[in-house]
Amino acid sequence: MSMIAAFYSGKSILITGATGFMGKVLMEKLFRTSPDLKVIYILVRPKAGQTTQQRVFQILNSKLFEKVKEICPNVHEKIRAIYADLNQNDFAISKEDMQELLSCTNIVFHCAATVRFDDHLRWLDDAIIDEITPKLIGDRPNIYTYTKALGEMVVQQESENLNIAIIRPSIVGATWQEPFPGWVDNLNGPSGLIIAAGKGFLRSIRATPMAVADLIPVDTVVNLTLAVGWYTAVHRPKSTLIYHCTSGNLNPCNWREMGFQVLATFEKVPFERAFRRPNADFTTNTITSQYWNAVSHRAPAIIYDFYLRLTGRKPRMTKVMNRLLKTVSMLEYFVNRSWEWSTYNTEMLMSELSPEDQRVFNFDVRQLNWLEYIENYVLGVKKYLLKEDMAGIPEAKQHLKRLRNIHYLFNTALLLIAWRLLIARSQMARNVWFFIVSFCYKFLSYFRASSTLKV
Ligand SMILES: CCCCCCCCCCCCCCCC(=O)SCCNC(=O)CCNC(=O)[C@H](O)C(C)(C)COP(=O)(O)OP(=O)(O)OC[C@H]1O[C@@H](n2cnc3c(N)ncnc32)[C@H](O)[C@@H]1OP(=O)(O)O
Numbered sequence: 001m002s003m004i005a006a007f008y009s010g011k012s013i014l015i016t017g018a019t020g021f022m023g024k025v026l027m028e029k030l031f032r033t034s035p036d037l038k039v040i041y042i043l044v045r046p047k048a049g050q051t052t053q054q055r056v057f058q059i060l061n062s063k064l065f066e067k068v069k070e071i072c073p074n075v076h077e078k079i080r081a082i083y084a085d086l087n088q089n090d091f092a093i094s095k096e097d098m099q100e101l102l103s104c105t106n107i108v109f110h111c112a113a114t115v116r117f118d119d120h121l122r123w124l125d126d127a128i129i130d131e132i133t134p135k136l137i138g139d140r141p142n143i144y145t146y147t148k149a150l151g152e153m154v155v156q157q158e159s160e161n162l163n164i165a166i167i168r169p170s171i172v173g174a175t176w177q178e179p180f181p182g183w184v185d186n187l188n189g190p191s192g193l194i195i196a197a198g199k200g201f202l203r204s205i206r207a208t209p210m211a212v213a214d215l216i217p218v219d220t221v222v223n224l225t226l227a228v229g230w231y232t233a234v235h236r237p238k239s240t241l242i243y244h245c246t247s248g249n250l251n252p253c254n255w256r257e258m259g260f261q262v263l264a265t266f267e268k269v270p271f272e273r274a275f276r277r278p279n280a281d282f283t284t285n286t287i288t289s290q291y292w293n294a295v296s297h298r299a300p301a302i303i304y305d306f307y308l309r310l311t312g313r314k315p316r317m318t319k320v321m322n323r324l325l326k327t328v329s330m331l332e333y334f335v336n337r338s339w340e341w342s343t344y345n346t347e348m349l350m351s352e353l354s355p356e357d358q359r360v361f362n363f364d365v366r367q368l369n370w371l372e373y374i375e376n377y378v379l380g381v382k383k384y385l386l387k388e389d390m391a392g393i394p395e396a397k398q399h400l401k402r403l404r405n406i407h408y409l410f411n412t413a414l415l416l417i418a419w420r421l422l423i424a425r426s427q428m429a430r431n432v433w434f435f436i437v438s439f440c441y442k443f444l445s446y447f448r449a450s451s452t453l454k455v
């Protein structure tokens with residue numbers, strides 16, 4: 001019997017950010033392993049024209065929750081969606097709901113956050129904020145990392161007699177094993193770049209090939225989170241423990257290996273209707289990177305937009321490319337550095353788990369096979385983000401062959417034009433050209449003569 005699963009049975013649990021990537025996987029795992037938990041309160045705000053109830057309905061009807069619905073058929077009765085907006089005073093939670101939460105909640109998992117890198121700080125006048133932001137964030141690469149640090153500080157300062165723990169995941173990726181491999185539902189982190197590369201938009205990135213690609217599967221983060229919840233409540237450590245949920249020092253993989261495997265998977269399962277053939281060059285040099293941005297990214301976008309204009313359609317590729325390059329530039333900080341995270345607390349926790357718990361709540365990233373994981377990740381991006389059917393693979397491969405032929409044709413035409421221009425302007429180029437032509441002619445004549453002799 002899993003002690004962790006038993007711990008959550010009969011409990012009332014509050015999750016913030018349950019509609020997000022990690023929150024959904026957390027909720028799914030809780031229902032699957034502790035189906036007799038009492039209730040999960042989730043703080044939800046209406047979004048994109050959907051009410052809070054519609055959002056919950058959509059989550060429960062997604063593929064992610066298929067297994068849960070078999071194990072816990074009354075799952076919808078065990079979710080209590082509470083209207084909330086964490087940006088508002090008292091989170092905009094009604095008095096009755098707040099009362100219920102305060103009196104019934106046993107455990108809180110706080111996952112909500114805005115994960116955009118460029119959100120604005122709000123408390124002051126915009127002009128003042130813009131001026132002081134660089135000073136406030138100091139060496140940090142963006143407002144996101146600065147506000148995460150502030151969040152940790154507030155939690156530690158205000159915790160009083162609560163048992164709390166902090167989990168710091170690195171770059172969270174698709175599921176490794178549970179409830180099935182490769183599940184992902186948003187464009188953050190590597191997922192957006194995998195799409196951009198697979199569709200042939202992104203062909204070069206300023207990244208350090210040997211830097212550690214510290215990815216961590218979302219189900220690993222969730223398993224650690226649930227184990228931490230159990231340990232913190234049962235063992236009540238004297239101080240607030242920080243758990244690094246990272247792969248870098250236990251099972252490192254670098255960006256070069258990762259890029260290579262991503263490209264290898266595109267060969268087997270290409271994405272549909274690619275703009276260009278997928279390729280991923282990593283360069284550390286700023287000038288080379290700018291060159292590739294001009295030649296490999298902006299120029300094809302401009303040419304394609306020209307073609308769209310010629311055929312009476314609205315140009316759009318330059319806009320898409322500008323957005324993509326902006327996103328890539330925001331992620332560059334993380335792909336050009338390696339960090340060493342202490343996994344002392346995480347390993348200590350692992351040693352405290354029973355063999356059964358180590359199996360059910362596995363967060364031992366040493367068991368992760370990167371090649372298999374990345375292949376499943378790319379497949380997951382294709383299936384769950386792009387919603388592409390596997391039946392379309394032969395057509396996608398044909399399309400890539402056509403793109404390759406267009407590429408060869410285009411390059412040959414370019415070479416001929418360049419050569420023609422050179423010949424027109426330079427005596428030396430003309431001499432080289434006549435030398436090559438006469439050499440080829442003599443070569444062919446010799447072979448013709450020798451084959452005639454044999455006959
Ligand atoms: C073979 C190569 C593999 C190489 C693989 C390298 C992986 C290298 C990963 C490093 C990753 C480090 C991460 C560490 C720490 C966290 O893990 S924190 C969680 C991660 N957070 C993020 O990734 C957020 C990054 N994104 C942003 O901050 C904002 O989207 C940006 C970059 C500022 C863009 O803002 P914006 O111009 O206002 O654009 P926004 O309205 O957000 O979106 C515009 C369009 O772009 C799309 N979009 C948004 N985000 C993305 C995205 N990430 N990608 C693509 N499209 C996107 C939107 O869907 C939208 O499309 P439409 O709806 O218009 O059709």
Ligand SMILES: NC(=O)C1=CN([C@@H]2O[C@H](COP(=O)(O)OP(=O)(O)OC[C@H]3O[C@@H](n4cnc5c(N)ncnc54)[C@H](OP(=O)(O)O)[C@@H]3O)[C@@H](O)[C@H]2O)C=CC1
Nearest residue numbers: 017018019020021022085086087111112113169170171172
């Ligand atoms: N993804 C990653 O690579 C990493 C993530 N993390 C951290 O893990 C946590 C979860 O991230 P992830 O699931 O990827 O992020 P998502 O963007 O997928 O989810 C964020 C969640 O927070 C909710 N939220 C944001 N603002 C508010 C608000 N004002 N009121 C109510 N709810 C709000 C969102 O609700 P809604 O659906 O309504 O927008 C959503 O449920 C975050 O704390 C993040 O910083 C840490 C390291 C890496």
